[in-house]
Amino acid sequence: MEHFTPEVLISEEDIALRIDALAKAITEEFNGEEIIVICVLKGAFMFCSDLIKKIELPIKLEFMQLSSYGDGTTSSGNVKIEMDVTENLNGKNVLIVEDIVDTGLTLTTLLEMLKVRSPKSLKLASLLFKPSRNKHPVTIDYLGFEIEDKFVIGYGLDYAGRYRELPYVGVLNAGN
Secondary structure (H helix, E strand, O other): OOOOOOEEEEOHHHHHHHHHHHHHHHHHHHOOOOEEEEEEEOOOHHHHHHHHHHOOOOEEEEEEEEEOOOOOOOOOOOOEEEEOOOOOOOOOEEEEEEEEEOOOHHHHHHHHHHHOOOOOEEEEEEEEEOHHHOOOOOOOOEEEEEOOOOOEEEOOEOEOOEOOOOOOEEEOOOOO
16 A cells, blocks of 8 residues: 655644634624535635634524545546535534645535525535635635645545644645
């Protein structure tokens, strides 16, 4: 089994500082109202967990699982819905928490699917954004970091199911 030593792109400390700022902005925007946080599995689980611990609002947590990568390093172009939310979103404040917005295809599909459920508000928090790859523009209301077009792993992001456990965001194949 091959093993990569990723170059650190975003440190654990920088991630924590940015999450504090994002949580504060979310708390202020929703002003005491309950939000339904939808964690997009599997990649966003670490970001979502750390983020909701810092948001000072009543939260209901839901999960969705979508896929457009498989075991490759580029999007297949086909979005598959693997798991859907169970909560009724009608009239609710909804915050989608995603690991990365790359081409935007997955998020465009997800937003269209959730808008028909008539939420009061629908916002997006993403840890990462690759503007150079974006083909389907989406509004990221709460953005962690904008990055170059590199395949990143760690802090929930994977390559073929591995490297999610890294406490930082690293670049796959850096220095290899």
